[in-house]
Amino acid sequence: MNAPVSGLARTPMVALVGNPNAGKTSLFNALTGSRQKVGNYPGVTVERKAGRLALPDGRVCDLIDLPGTYSLDPRSPDEAVTRDAIFGRIAGERPLDAIVAVIDATNLRNHLRFVLELKALDLPLVVALNMVDLAARDGIVVDAARLADLLGLPVVETVAVRKRGLDALGAALAARIGNAAPALPEDRPSDVRALQKQARALAATVETSSGAARRWSQRIDAVALHPVIGPLLLATILFFMFQAVFSWAETPKSWLEAGIAVLQAALTAALPEGVLLSLLNDGVLAGVGAVVVFLPQILILFAFIIALEQSGYMTRAAFLMDRLMARVGLNGRAFIPLLSSFACAIPGIMATRTIDSPRDRLTTILIAPLMTCSARLPVYAVVIGAFIPTRNVGPFGLQGLVLFALYIAGIVGALVAAFALRRTVTKGAAPPFLMEMPKYQWPAPRDLGLGLYGRATAFLTRAGTIILASTIVLWGLASWPQPPENAVKPGIEYSLAGRIGAALEPIFAPIGFNKEIAIALVPGMAAREVAVSALGTVYALQGVDEENAGSLIDQLRSAWPLPTALAFLAWFVFAPQCISTLAITRRETASWRWPIFMFTYLFAAAYIAAGLTFHIASALIPAS
Amino acid sequence: MTVSAPHRPIDALAIGEVALIAAIDRAGLAPDTAQRLCELGFDEGVDVEILHRAPFGGDPIAVRVGNMVVALRRDMARLIEVEA
Numbered sequence: 001m002n003a004p005v006s007g008l009a010r011t012p013m014v015a016l017v018g019n020p021n022a023g024k025t026s027l028f029n030a031l032t033g034s035r036q037k038v039g040n041y042p043g044v045t046v047e048r049k050a051g052r053l054a055l056p057d058g059r060v061c062d063l064i065d066l067p068g069t070y071s072l073d074p075r076s077p078d079e080a081v082t083r084d085a086i087f088g089r090i091a092g093e094r095p096l097d098a099i100v101a102v103i104d105a106t107n108l109r110n111h112l113r114f115v116l117e118l119k120a121l122d123l124p125l126v127v128a129l130n131m132v133d134l135a136a137r138d139g140i141v142v143d144a145a146r147l148a149d150l151l152g153l154p155v156v157e158t159v160a161v162r163k164r165g166l167d168a169l170g171a172a173l174a175a176r177i178g179n180a181a182p183a184l185p186e187d188r189p190s191d192v193r194a195l196q197k198q199a200r201a202l203a204a205t206v207e208t209s210s211g212a213a214r215r216w217s218q219r220i221d222a223v224a225l226h227p228v229i230g231p232l233l234l235a236t237i238l239f240f241m242f243q244a245v246f247s248w249a250e251t252p253k254s255w256l257e258a259g260i261a262v263l264q265a266a267l268t269a270a271l272p273e274g275v276l277l278s279l280l281n282d283g284v285l286a287g288v289g290a291v292v293v294f295l296p297q298i299l300i301l302f303a304f305i306i307a308l309e310q311s312g313y314m315t316r317a318a319f320l321m322d323r324l325m326a327r328v329g330l331n332g333r334a335f336i337p338l339l340s341s342f343a344c345a346i347p348g349i350m351a352t353r354t355i356d357s358p359r360d361r362l363t364t365i366l367i368a369p370l371m372t373c374s375a376r377l378p379v380y381a382v383v384i385g386a387f388i389p390t391r392n393v394g395p396f397g398l399q400g401l402v403l404f405a406l407y408i409a410g411i412v413g414a415l416v417a418a419f420a421l422r423r424t425v426t427k428g429a430a431p432p433f434l435m436e437m438p439k440y441q442w443p444a445p446r447d448l449g450l451g452l453y454g455r456a457t458a459f460l461t462r463a464g465t466i467i468l469a470s471t472i473v474l475w476g477l478a479s480w481p482q483p484p485e486n487a488v489k490p491g492i493e494y495s496l497a498g499r500i501g502a503a504l505e506p507i508f509a510p511i512g513f514n515k516e517i518a519i520a521l522v523p524g525m526a527a528r529e530v531a532v533s534a535l536g537t538v539y540a541l542q543g544v545d546e547e548n549a550g551s552l553i554d555q556l557r558s559a560w561p562l563p564t565a566l567a568f569l570a571w572f573v574f575a576p577q578c579i580s581t582l583a584i585t586r587r588e589t590a591s592w593r594w595p596i597f598m599f600t601y602l603f604a605a606a607y608i609a610a611g612l613t614f615h616i617a618s619a620l621i622p623a624s
Numbered sequence: 625m626t627v628s629a630p631h632r633p634i635d636a637l638a639i640g641e642v643a644l645i646a647a648i649d650r651a652g653l654a655p656d657t658a659q660r661l662c663e664l665g666f667d668e669g670v671d672v673e674i675l676h677r678a679p680f681g682g683d684p685i686a687v688r689v690g691n692m693v694v695a696l697r698r699d700m701a702r703l704i705e706v707e708a
Binding site for chain 2: 070073075108113192193196197217218225227228230231315319320322323324326331332356432433434436437438
């Protein structure tokens with residue numbers, strides 16, 4: 001080499017490529033740590049994860065983690081991203097300087113076939129022979145040197161979750177990355193069956209001991225997929241998850257609430273009575289605070305979802321659920337995005353990219369908002385806290401049971417909706433169901449931590465932007481115009497928000513909603529949890545004249561009759577209001593038709609459900 | 625006149641019984657699906673075994689093919705034949 005390495009102006013671009021379940025994301029996390037940026041590819045909602053990697057020769061390269069795929073012949077939108085990135089077809093993305101092909105040492109035959117396909121591209125290629133520890137556990141020994149010889153490629157043994165082999169991988173990469181960018185690869189069709197045969201022969205040669213692959217996974221599956229125990233286990237896991245979301249979060253949540261109260265008291269002491277104090281205390285702290293206190297619950301929920309995904313159990317859940325999903329015209333694969341939608345419909349809708357049938361995918365997108373997302377938790381938690389007594393039914397708390405029932409209502413609603421949609425707007429033949437079931441693995445703490453960190457950041461960013469902004473706007477609307485001198489009614493009745501609420505009231509009165517709810521639903525369009533912060537703001541401003549207003553829970557308890565509270569819960573099972581969900585649906589379906597359709601059908605369902613709940617509850621519960 | 629084929633569908637295997645794939649009716653599958661089946665390791669001469677049948681009617685099934693476990697429905701499994 002003539003030019004000194006330090007004189008290189010260009011930052012090389014390296015991509016991690018591999019089959020799903022090769023441990024690619026773990027390797028990416030191990031290589032880049034927390035210095036990674038998560039974004040989106042232009043035009044699609046496929047997550048783009050990028051980070052920096054320092055090579056042992058002093059150079060730095062950009063590392064991207066491409067979606068897992070079985071071949072360069074894509075079957076779904078996220079697989080298409082991998083193909084396009086490799087062929088340099090993504091606008092704004094630099095062509096690749098090198099590829100790290102991540103392969104699972106316990107599943108050489110299939111993963112080597114993809115390596116052979118990648119090798120034909122003539123790009124600098126390094127093979128990361130990952131999970132050699134799990135292979136050893138199963139008694140599989142791979143001769144990595146022999147494999148490197150036969151492939152004519154550098155092969156580095158790695159254990160991503162233990163950070164083993166990373167330096168060697170960096171050195172192998174540094175040796176392969178030249179100063180000039182390699183030519184863009186040619187897109188030639190490959191003969192999968194021929195490559196598959198070649199890979200099988202190759203695997204048989206380099207596996208010096210084939211061991212008893214997947215012994216552990218098969219033992220676990222004997223229980224997890226057992227015809228009787230399996231479904232019970234799944235129900236237990238889901239039930240435990242929702243109970244945990246409520247009970248484990250109690251303590252950290254009370255700390256956050258106490259912290260907010262301390263801030264409010266400090267502001268009251270430090271600032272003169274007036275507009276600024278009202279803005280900060282009644283607007284910002286009451287509104288944003290009402291949402292931020294749910295961070296612990298959301299993190300617990302995401303922790304479960306991420307752990308279930310990483311452990312490999314999620315695909316077992318899909319397997320168990322396939323029959324039920326088939327009844328409503330979907331397949332088990334749709335269960336995974338739907339379960340993610342319990343955390344948030346946005347990652348859920350994004351996860352539908354792995355569904356290859358467009359009709360199935362559309363149906364799943366349309367019902368995803370019916371899965372009770374974490375943004376509904378604040379709403380449910382406040383209303384349940386106010387109206388459902390804290391007694392026990394058997395070993396379970398009544399509040400937890402009501403929450404569980406709300407989740408079930410969402411699931412049943414989704415199944416009914418899917419059934420109806422598959423017979424009308426998304427009519428068509430049922431697509432095939434083909435799904436790899438990876439071996440079980442302990443979720444790696446680093447991967448879990450990085451996943452949660454990303455979710456927490458996204459949640460707090462939302463709280464700091466969209467929720468903060470809508471809270472301030474609502475505070476303004478609820479504070480002006482000021483009531484006249486001789487006002488007899490609460491101040492908010494004279495404000496713009498009060499007038500909007502009064503105008504909307506006739507629409508919502510038949511389903512038992514009062515004016516305050518109508519007001520709160522307007523900013524609640526931005527995001528569901530804003531409805532809580534809006535109620536917080538509305539009741540905080542109303543309470544100005546009264547002697548010290550209590551918490552939102554106490555205020556709701558005195559302001560709402562029980563049927564209204566129940567109708568409000570029923571509304572939120574279906575509630576269409578979430579701008580982000582509608583926006584992501586617009587992007588994923590590339591038309592306004594589907595988000596508009598989604599909004600309309602959800603609104604109608606929410607209205608009917610709330611109305612029925614209100615009238616049935618009113619008839620059953622004697623007015624006190 | 626019917627000729628009894630020396631093959632039987634994978635679906636007819638008992639749980640735990642290992643057999644070699646004899647033929648795959650690729651014409652009965654959409655081209656995309658046939659290719660994905662191949663990418664997942666289904667090919668003539670590969671050893672397969674049914675590991676699990678799902679509750680509620682035994683559909684789908686979990687099939688070990690090589691070192692991979694793949695879930696598929698029985699209507700597709702009927703297109704994959706193993707040596708009798």
